[in-house]
Amino acid sequence: MSEPISALAGKNAEGFARVSEAGLQGMITLRGNLASAALAAAVKAATGCALPGNRGIHTKAGKAAAWMSPDELLLLVPYGEAEATAAALEAALAGEHALAANVSDARALFRVSGAKADQVAMKLCPVDFARLPQGEIRRTRAAQVAAALWRSAPDEISLVCFRSVAGYVFDLLAISARTGSELAPA
Amino acid sequence: MLTLTCPCCGVAAEETELAPGGEAHLKRFGPGASDEDFEGYLFARKNPKGVHFERWRHAMGCGKWFLAARCTATLEVFGTYKAQSPEPPPEIIAAIKARRPDWKGYS
Numbered sequence: 357m358s359e360p361i362s363a364l365a366g367k368n369a370e371g372f373a374r375v376s377e378a379g380l381q382g383m384i385t386l387r388g389n390l391a392s393a394a395l396a397a398a399v400k401a402a403t404g405c406a407l408p409g410n411r412g413i414h415t416k417a418g419k420a421a422a423w424m425s426p427d428e429l430l431l432l433v434p435y436g437e438a439e440a441t442a443a444a445l446e447a448a449l450a451g452e453h454a455l456a457a458n459v460s461d462a463r464a465l466f467r468v469s470g471a472k473a474d475q476v477a478m479k480l481c482p483v484d485f486a487r488l489p490q491g492e493i494r495r496t497r498a499a500q501v502a503a504a505l506w507r508s509a510p511d512e513i514s515l516v517c518f519r520s521v522a523g524y525v526f527d528l529l530a531i532s533a534r535t536g537s538e539l540a541p542a
Numbered sequence: 543m544l545t546l547t548c549p550c551c552g553v554a555a556e557e558t559e560l561a562p563g564g565e566a567h568l569k570r571f572g573p574g575a576s577d578e579d580f581e582g583y584l585f586a587r588k589n590p591k592g593v594h595f596e597r598w599r600h601a602m603g604c605g606k607w608f609l610a611a612r613c614t615a616t617l618e619v620f621g622t623y624k625a626q627s628p629e630p631p632p633e634i635i636a637a638i639k640a641r642r643p644d645w646k647g648y649s
Contacts, residue, residue, distance in 0.1 A: 426551070
């Protein structure tokens, strides 16, 4: 068995905000009918979170359930549990029109932290950050690639992208966070 | 800059997050149709100056298709609605009529 390794092995950059690749993160894509009670129960069993509403993300004890589209959820679990959780979801949803896939190794997770973390993302995404509350996930683009981001803590933004563009996204974030490039110096 | 509100996820997405899909409410002519009908289905587009109905996909967001009514001359958006609509819903028609009293209506 080969040793799992995240896209950039925890690379960091310091500027007016701190950018870091978050390392290994278990991620499961769950597609199906979000109105189904069996699916809600399976999500509860897998993450401990209630089914999130439109654009919502629920977090509980290091796990999370995020709303990605009207028929898709992203479940965040510890890396080591992803395979077993995906299998448990498949079993719980047998007979339902649903799909659970472990996509942990196909994605990269970044965290931008600091009081001005918003400004880093603001330069890259067409999102009104003043109207992005905690508990909401926003799928958008970061410069040229698709990304999803949410406020994981008061001064922290988490951003998920495809692993194949992890190097590109890290450079984007690191350059946006360079000291002296703050949007509104105060 | 065009800002459309995706009816599937509720995000007010600006143009660069969306992918255009051309004219909406086309009637498909497939096998068995006359050559004229098929040619019209493939190539004949209204291309109006004014009120227009379009398909858009929230490509960088929730990934879903939806329909939008907007003015091609001013970029004014009258509303967005579900892709599963065979024709513009009454509230969209009413919104257009309110802003464009001389509009001839959807046909």
